[in-house]
Amino acid sequence: MSGRNYNSVPDMEQLSKFRVNRENAYEGVRQTLYDSAAYANAGQTSLQFFQVPKGQGGKTAADTNMESAGSLPSPKKFLVESVELLFFPGIDIGTQPAAIAETEFANDVYAFAKGGFLDFFVGSKSYLTEAPLGVFPGKTRLNVDSAHAVMRTLAIAADTEDQVSADYACMAGRPYYLAPPLLLEPTQNFNVTLNWPAVVALPSGVDGRVVVKLDGVLYRLSQ
Numbered sequence: 001m002s003g004r005n006y007n008s009v010p011d012m013e014q015l016s017k018f019r020v021n022r023e024n025a026y027e028g029v030r031q032t033l034y035d036s037a038a039y040a041n042a043g044q045t046s047l048q049f050f051q052v053p054k055g056q057g058g059k060t061a062a063d064t065n066m067e068s069a070g071s072l073p074s075p076k077k078f079l080v081e082s083v084e085l086l087f088f089p090g091i092d093i094g095t096q097p098a099a100i101a102e103t104e105f106a107n108d109v110y111a112f113a114k115g116g117f118l119d120f121f122v123g124s125k126s127y128l129t130e131a132p133l134g135v136f137p138g139k140t141r142l143n144v145d146s147a148h149a150v151m152r153t154l155a156i157a158a159d160t161e162d163q164v165s166a167d168y169a170c171m172a173g174r175p176y177y178l179a180p181p182l183l184l185e186p187t188q189n190f191n192v193t194l195n196w197p198a199v200v201a202l203p204s205g206v207d208g209r210v211v212v213k214l215d216g217v218l219y220r221l222s223q
Contacts, residue, residue, distance in 0.1 A: 027222040032213045033078055035064040035192075039087070039112065039208040043199030049192045049212045074186035081216040082177045083120065083128070083192075085136040086170075087112045090206035093144065093168045104204035106169035111200055112208070113171050120182075122190040127182055133194060137171040138213070144168045181216060 010018075035049040052059055053066040067073050089108035113134030120128035130136070184190055192212050202208055 025222045026219050029218045029220065030216075031218050032084075032215045033065060033080075033218075034211060034213045035066060036209060036211040039202070039210050041090070041202045041205050041207045043196065043201045045196050045199060047194045047210060049194075051191055070189050070191060071187050072184055075221055076186055077219040078184040078214070079217045079219070080178060080182040080184060080214045082139075082175050082214075083118070083136050084138045084175065084213040084215060085118070085133055085194075086138045086211040086213065087133075088209045088211070089202070089204060090208050091204045103167045104202075106167045107203040108206075108208055109169040109171065111202055112210075115200055116194055116196045119193045119195060120190075121193070122182065122184065123188060128178065130176070134171050135173075136176045137173045139175050139215070141170045141172065142168070175215075 033050070035052075037047050037049060039047070050064075050066055051070050052064070053068050054061055054064050056069075072078055087109055089105050091103070091105055091108070093103070093105050114132055116133045117129060117131035118133060118136060119126050192214075194210065194212075
């Protein structure tokens with residue numbers, strides 16, 4: 001039966017394999033940088049992202065994973081490989097009587113996706129300007145089957161029928177990959193802005209939510 005020799009003492013070279021802290025040793029973690037903002041139902045001419053870190057302005061980890069305003073804290077780096085936009089209307093995709101109001105979920109998504117342009121700005125210049133916003137689909141999305149039905153209500157005094165409908169939509173297609181990828185250096189300023197030459201109101205009249213995701217690899221010190 002073998003065991004450790006407690007009479008021996010590891011030398012300094014042997015100690016390196018037991019270290020928790022490894023000076024200047026980086027590790028790569030695949031993840032995204034993400035930030036979100038409200039889309040006013042009346043529209044706006046621009047929205048800027050990655051400028052307010054979590055813990056400020058009411059933002060939590062559900063809204064952003066930025067640790068500092070407009071840059072990565074040293075010594076972190078991020079390799080941006082693709083850009084995604086997620087748009088979430090403020091109305092529910094659940095059914096509602098058509099006699100009251102038609103659902104506007106898909107119309108809100110279409111209003112957002114068909115216009116505007118995205119600008120990815122790093123340092124002192126733009127590295128990506130592209131339109132319309134619908135060319136930046138998310139890699140994942142909600143998959144749903146929608147239905148349209150007619151309900152008949154029988155009563156002593158009247159025989160009525162009511163239509164019930166639900167709708168859902170999202171941007172879809174090939175992810176927008178950067179070629180070549182773009183490396184964000186520590187403390188390097190950057191932002192993503194969405195811009196419209198004129199305001200685009202949402203048909204539902206309800207505020208929506210926009211999420212910008214920069215997908216790629218985060219490089220950080222292993223410890």
